[in-house]
Amino acid sequence: MTAPARTGPLPSGGGPVASPDLNNLAADIGDRIRAERLHRGWSQSQLGARAGLTKKHVGAIEAGHTALPVVRLAQLCHGLGVSMSDLLSDTWQIPERMQPPVLTPRQVQILAEARAGAPFSLIAVRVGMSRESVSARMSEVYRQLGVAHLPDGRREAAVRAAVERGLLKPAALDDAA
The missing domain is CATH 1.10.10 (Arc Repressor Mutant, subunit A)
Structure with missing residues (x-):
């Protein structure tokens, strides 16, 4: 048995709206999380410690290899100090990489x-x-x-x-x- 076609709002031309490619969506979110992490100069372990996740889990999410439940996304956003709405926004841009810390x-x-x-x-x-x-x-x-x-x-x-x-x-x- 096949799943019924997903329909959404009808575009002006009529007909159902195609579902987004979930693999591309997961990869895009993973790329954004990686960019935000690198912007802060953090390792995957450091982000994981802040978000309550393992380094392996952060790596899999960044690579788009794992499903990203909303709870995990919320944990990562909290760890990064960004809102989910900002991270998922169409206006989100890759942040410029911060200069690494300099110790005296x-x-x-x-x-x-x-x-x-x-x-x-x-x-x-x-x-x-x-x-x-x-x-x-x-x-x-x-x-x-x-x-x-x-x-x-x-x-x-x-x-x-x-x-x-x-x-x-x-x-x-x-x-x-």
Whole structure:
């Protein structure tokens, strides 16, 4: 048994209106989500953390390989900080890519020291600053790298984000230096 033809408002010429190509629609929405994510300089994991989804799920949605229920779309829009109506609008445009965050040499030094998990009090001694100053600098690093929203694991996420963006050398290179 075949499904009945979908009809909608009759165009001026008469006859039923064709259904949109759902595969193209899913791919278009995925492209828009990817563009918004890249505009913010986020990885799929970072968007997933903000939206309550896995990196794999975000990737599948961006690629148009999975159905996108309204609830998932709402989660992604909330994570991106855009309204669903703006994302789905005919007037939506690809946002210009934001400049990647720039860390000061002192922030890089503190983040490199924090990589090993040392407490701020020890890092403060190593870099010649007060513990409060180190804490304030790390808070700014978290904001700049887009991980301040995380309840736990900010340090690790900040280090990963800094390495991904070329702001901090990978640990293997640090150890060899």
